Amino acid sequence: MVKMMTAEEAAKKVIHEELFILDVRNEEDYRNWKIEGKNVESINIPYFDLIDGVEHALEKLPKDERDILVVCAKEASSKFVAEQLDEAGVDEVYYLQGGMRAWSEYLYSVKIGDLKNGGSIYQFNRIGKGCLTYLVESNGEAAIIDAVRMTETLEQFAKEKGLAIKYLIDTHLHADHISGGRKLAEKLGATYYLPPKDATEVTFSYQPLEEGEDIFVGNTRIRIQPLYSPGHTIGSTSLIVDDQYLLSGDILFVDSIGRPDLAGKAEDWVGDLRRTLYQLYKQLSPELLVLPAHFGKISEMDDQGRVCAKLGDLYAKNAGLQVEDEQVFRKMVTQNLPPQPNAYQEIRQTNMGKLTPTEDEQREMEIGPNRCAVHD
Amino acid sequence: MNADKVLDARGLSCPMPVVRTKKAIDELKPGQILELHTTDSGALSDIPAWAKTAGHRVIEQSEDNGVYKFWIQKG
Numbered sequence: 332m333v334k335m336m337t338a339e340e341a342a343k344k345v346i347h348e349e350l351f352i353l354d355v356r357n358e359e360d361y362r363n364w365k366i367e368g369k370n371v372e373s374i375n376i377p378y379f380d381l382i383d384g385v386e387h388a389l390e391k392l393p394k395d396e397r398d399i400l401v402v403c404a405k406e407a408s409s410k411f412v413a414e415q416l417d418e419a420g421v422d423e424v425y426y427l428q429g430g431m432r433a434w435s436e437y438l439y440s441v442k443i444g445d446l447k448n449g450g451s452i453y454q455f456n457r458i459g460k461g462c463l464t465y466l467v468e469s470n471g472e473a474a475i476i477d478a479v480r481m482t483e484t485l486e487q488f489a490k491e492k493g494l495a496i497k498y499l500i501d502t503h504l505h506a507d508h509i510s511g512g513r514k515l516a517e518k519l520g521a522t523y524y525l526p527p528k529d530a531t532e533v534t535f536s537y538q539p540l541e542e543g544e545d546i547f548v549g550n551t552r553i554r555i556q557p558l559y560s561p562g563h564t565i566g567s568t569s570l571i572v573d574d575q576y577l578l579s580g581d582i583l584f585v586d587s588i589g590r591p592d593l594a595g596k597a598e599d600w601v602g603d604l605r606r607t608l609y610q611l612y613k614q615l616s617p618e619l620l621v622l623p624a625h626f627g628k629i630s631e632m633d634d635q636g637r638v639c640a641k642l643g644d645l646y647a648k649n650a651g652l653q654v655e656d657e658q659v660f661r662k663m664v665t666q667n668l669p670p671q672p673n674a675y676q677e678i679r680q681t682n683m684g685k686l687t688p689t690e691d692e693q694r695e696m697e698i699g700p701n702r703c704a705v706h707d
Numbered sequence: 708m709n710a711d712k713v714l715d716a717r718g719l720s721c722p723m724p725v726v727r728t729k730k731a732i733d734e735l736k737p738g739q740i741l742e743l744h745t746t747d748s749g750a751l752s753d754i755p756a757w758a759k760t761a762g763h764r765v766i767e768q769s770e771d772n773g774v775y776k777f778w779i780q781k782g
Contacts, residue, residue, distance in 0.1 A: 357756035379725045379757040404749055408722040695748075 333410070333417040336400055336425040338437035342458055344398070345371055345629075346439070346636040351397045353388065355381065355412050356404055356431070364699045366402060366434060366459070367629045378408040385415045392416075398423045405430040432694060435459040438484045441636050443622065446553050446573045454622065454637060455485065461626045461701045462508050463638055466494075467572055469549025474498040475515070476570060476578055477624045480693060482511035482518075498522050498546055500555070502580030502624060503567040504529035506593040506679050507672035507701040509693050513537070513684075526559075529566030534684035540568050560611055562604025563589030563703070565596070569612075577619040577642060582607055584623045585631040585640045587704035588651030590668055593675055597665045605660055608652060617643025627704045651705065664705050673699040708767055708778050710742035711735060717774060721749040725757050728779070732763060735781045740766070743777040750775060 344350040345368035352373035354361050361375040376388050392399060399421065403409040409426040416424045427434065439456040443465075446452065450469025457464070457479050465476040466485065473494040475485055478501075489496050496519055499512035503526060513535060516523035524540040525533070546555040556571040563581040567589075570578040581589040588608060591600035619642045626638045633639075646652050654660040672678070674696040680686040681696070688696060714731045716724040724745040731741050743754070754777050755765050762782035769776050 357753050359752060359756065377753075377756060377760070378722050379729070379753060380760060382722075382726055382729055403721070405721060407720060411722050 333413045334423075334425045335428045336398075337428045338433045338459070341366070341400060341427060341434065342437055342439050344368075344400075345458065346632070349397050351393050351399045352402055353392065353399060353412070353416075354402045355408055356402070360404065364431070366431075369629060371629075372397075378403060378412050381412050381415065385412065385419055388412075388416070389419060389421070392421060398425060400425045400427055402427045402434075403430050405432055431459070431698075435697060436481050436694075438464070438479065438481060439636055440484075440488060443576070443637060443639060444620070447575070448553065450549055450553050452572060452576060452622075453488075454639070455479070455488075456626075456632070456636065456638065457481075457508075460508060460697065460699075463622070463624050463626065465578060465622060467548055467553060467555065468492065468494050469553045471495060472497050472549040474500060474546065474548045474555060475512070476500045477502055477505070477580065478511035478515055480509045480511045480514075480697070482515040485511070485515065486519075496521050497548065498524060500524040500540060500546070500570065502526070502540075502569065502578060503564040504594075504679060504682050505581075506675040507625075507703050508697050509678055510682050513682075526564075526566030526568045528561070529564050530683075532683050532685070542568070558611070560607040562591055562600055562607045564594055565600060565603070567607075571615075571619070574616075575618075575620060576622055577612075577615065578622050578624075579612075580624045581703045583612065583621060583645065583649070583651075584625060584627065584704050585621070585638055585645070586626070586628055586649065587706040588649070588664070589703060590705045591664055592668060593671060593703070594679070601661050601664055604664060605657060612642065613646070615642060617641065617646065621645060625701045625703050627700070627702075627706065668705060669702050672702040673697070708742070709740070710778060711739040713742045714744070716743060716745045716747075716750075718746060720747050721753065723747075724750045725753055728754065729757070729761070732761075732779065732781050737781050739781050741779045741781070743779060745775050745777075746773055748775075750777075754779070 349370040355378035401409040401413040413426040455464040499516040527539040542559045558569045560569045767778040
């Protein structure tokens with residue numbers, strides 16, 4: 332019998348185990364965006380090449396212990412193919428429940444570490460899209476940073492841990508995904524923070540996220556210090572949490588740096604990006620653990636599924652931080668950039684409150700990888 | 708455009724629009740044209756991709772009120 336695999340089960344295999352994937356979407360969709368992992372092997376045979384039979388797929392499937400997961404955009408085509416494989420005698424064949432759409436929405440949560448006076452910080456990894464959300468908790472209170480659109484998962488997590496979500500903070504106006512910050516703040520009566528320079532066109536009221544105005548979580552007063560660090564957007568603001576963690580937004584990633592072009596002002600913002608990365612961040616403690624808002628490659632995830640790195644290590648290894656010559660840097664962050672994120676202009680408009688797409692439209696807008704870094 | 712056959716696949720979702728289209732094309736002679744109507748947005752990229760690998764040609768496509776129309780010439 333053909334079996335179904337949920338996105339959660341698939342994520343577990345992608346991070347900790349092994350998996351063989353037969354992706355039956357068309358070639359272009361596969362090339363653009365697929366499930367990746369250190370122990371994932373994947374091949375692409377579009378479902379429409381398997382309508383008359385799966386014989387030519389059979390010879391490409393592994394004959395070992397690995398589970399075979401058939402994947403398509405939504406689900407039905409992968410089920411169609413998986414059933415045929417099953418009939419052809421293939422063991423342990425699964426289809427992905429909800430397809431790439433569900434994969435894009437699954438959140439994997441992992442604890443990053445403790446805070447000095449009690450409390451902890453968690454990372455929520457939207458593996459399918461490479462978006463990272465953070466939750467800082469102490470004494471029954473929580474702040475959520477760069478919340479993804481799937482706020483139910485975040486709410487459920489807070490509920491299970493008995494936390495009241497007090498603050499929703501966006502480090503910048505996102506261009507690759509629809510922020511869940513405003514929605515959740517409205518629902519819970521919490522405060523929604525946004526950098527004012529990114530919010531000049533927004534249609535709603537918000538609390539300005541400004542340097543010098545620290546935010547405190549819980550009775551033990553975990554300090555969140557906003558640090559104005561423009562470059563990816565003009566308002567981009569990093570957060571230093573408990574003098575231990577640097578939430579770098581889309582300015583600095585583990586393997587790359589943020590691209591300055593998604594609001595159409597690459598030339599204007601290159602200088603800001605350079606100053607933030609080569610001067611401002613350099614003055615910070617190299618011991619800070621950098622927690623970015625995205626990852627691009629699965630290799631940026633460690634064995635426990637965490638995406639993080641010491642600031643000092645990034646100054647030694649990250650290719651985006653090794654460019655001495657300003658002109659070379661300028662070229663690197665403005666030319667030959669990867670394609671922009673899907674529907675990025677509409678997503679920015681949505682995050683400003685100017686567009687109000689339906690749930691289904693929001694899903695469609697968010698299809699594909701985040702593409703917020705200068706390196707693909 | 709004159710079609711030799713019209714296939715109404717509205718309301719069907721992936722993979723059925725391509726499965727039905729393939730069946731309909733199989734019944735045509737090379738050079739003949741199939742007109743396909745579908746409401747599945749996945750067909751927008753899948754029909755041209757399928758036609759390419761199967762050796763057929765999409766000679767025209769349009770959208771009208773959520774209905775996507777394709778004219779496909781059998782190769």
